[in-house]
Amino acid sequence: MHKIGIIGGGQLGKMMILDAKRLDYYFVILDPTKNCPADSIADEHIVAGFDDVEAIKQLAAKVDVVTYEFEHINAQALQMLEQQGHKVYPSSETLLHIQNKLVQKDWLRKHDIPVPDYVKVGNIQEILEAGKTYGYPIILKTCTGGYDGKGNAVIRQESDVQEAFEALGAGKLPLMVEEFVPFEKEVSILVCRSANGDIQVFPVAENVHVNSILDETTVPAVISEDSTKEAMDIARKTVQVFGCCGMLCIELFVKKDGHILVNELAPRPHNSGHYTIEGCYTSQYENHIRAILGQPLGDSSLIRPTAMKNIIGQSNGVANVQGLEEAYERPGVKIHIYGKEKVAIGRKMGHITATAPTIEEALESVRYAYSKLRLL
CATH class of the missing domain: 3.30.470.20 (ATP-grasp fold, B domain)
Structure with a gap:
């Protein structure tokens, strides 16, 4: 019987388990919330934080392969598992190329996959420069951690720059500006x-x-x-x-x-x-x-x-x-x-x-x- 570990016990993990249980696979999940969505159907649940390296090691020791249901996790912990001989998919290398949006865009551009224009920024002056380059509106993004619109701010004019910069951590997180794409x-x-x-x-x-x-x-x-x-x-x-x-x-x-x-x-x-x-x-x-x-x-x-x-x-x-x-x-x-x-x-x-x-x-x-x- 295949044993699969999932970092995360939300709805995506739950739906993975629902489909795979037809083949009677065994699932161990790691999630800090005791009654998370996947808890009711997982075979085992390690109740621990997503950055708990010891718990992640414990998960890997119980299964044949480790996967995850969201990307804001400790890529270094996944690298450690791989070095110890555990199978982790997607790999830590894939995650490291995707987790940081600036790295992700650089990798896409390097391989000639079309992306909007973008630039790394670190302060208000650099955001203003990007506004001059691309023309307003522009999109300010945190390079890490954003989802469902969190970590994004639309800057419609120069006077909005200060507020957007402060709303996204005032430089505490790495930032990038993207051109606004008037998409269909x-x-x-x-x-x-x-x-x-x-x-x-x-x-x-x-x-x-x-x-x-x-x-x-x-x-x-x-x-x-x-x-x-x-x-x-x-x-x-x-x-x-x-x-x-x-x-x-x-x-x-x-x-x-x-x-x-x-x-x-x-x-x-x-x-x-x-x-x-x-x-x-x-x-x-x-x-x-x-x-x-x-x-x-x-x-x-x-x-x-x-x-x-x-x-x-x-x-x-x-x-x-x-x-x-x-x-x-x-x-x-x-x-x-x-x-x-x-x-x-x-x-x-x-x-x-x-x-x-x-x-x-x-x-x-x-x-x-x-x-x-x-x-x-």
Whole structure:
């Protein structure tokens, strides 16, 4: 029996376990929260912080392979595991190239993968220089630690520079400025590479964000054949130049001329790939597990048009889901509740998926189900 360790016990870890339990694999998770989403279905749970090196060593000693469900972890601890002979996928080298957004962009640019223009900055003067170079608006980003819009600030004019600089730590964290891309659409593409070299690319998904948090995903993305091909080519090239084993999500901008720019990478299953559970022949979670075990990958093609809508917390308190009966009135709807004990404003609590003959019907179904659900 394969034994798999996951650093992180959130919803992504939970969905990996749900898919892999069909083959009776054994899972050990490491997460500081006792009742985290994956706790109820993991075989063992090491309750410890993500920077607890001894706990990470304990996890590795219990399993055949270690993976992780988010990238803000101690890459040096993963390097140590690899030096001790443990299998870690994605590797510490992949993580080190992706964890810092400046390093990530440098690596993409070095391999001729198209990205927005960017520059490293360390103080207000350098941000002002970048504003002159690119023209406003510009995006100020922390190089490490940001997600769901955290760690980003849009600077619309010169007078906003001071406030944005202070909001992102006033130079305590490494910073970069990116040119503002007036994109037509935000899309993402998932690609998986197995330890045996097998590669599967998932369909291009179209994403809509609200308050910098993913709100809805529809698949296939309504973009030109040329844009789709360009995204697919970028996905195959990127997963190889980063030496990634497992799932890689590539967030992309489709420019007005149809060309593609890479926004950011995540070396793991991704929120915008939740649709793959119902929408594809093999989900991102199953392929991730197959990949880290060196198995052939499953067919990643779309079964039929699919829509996904996130269930995001609108209040703070104890999570109590109501309205499932009404939400399930549409036959194509599937509801996923993550099992987080507390609801918080902006927190991802679950998601709804629907498949249908058309994207419009699938989207209408998930919106209908969402309107009936309440998190009290």
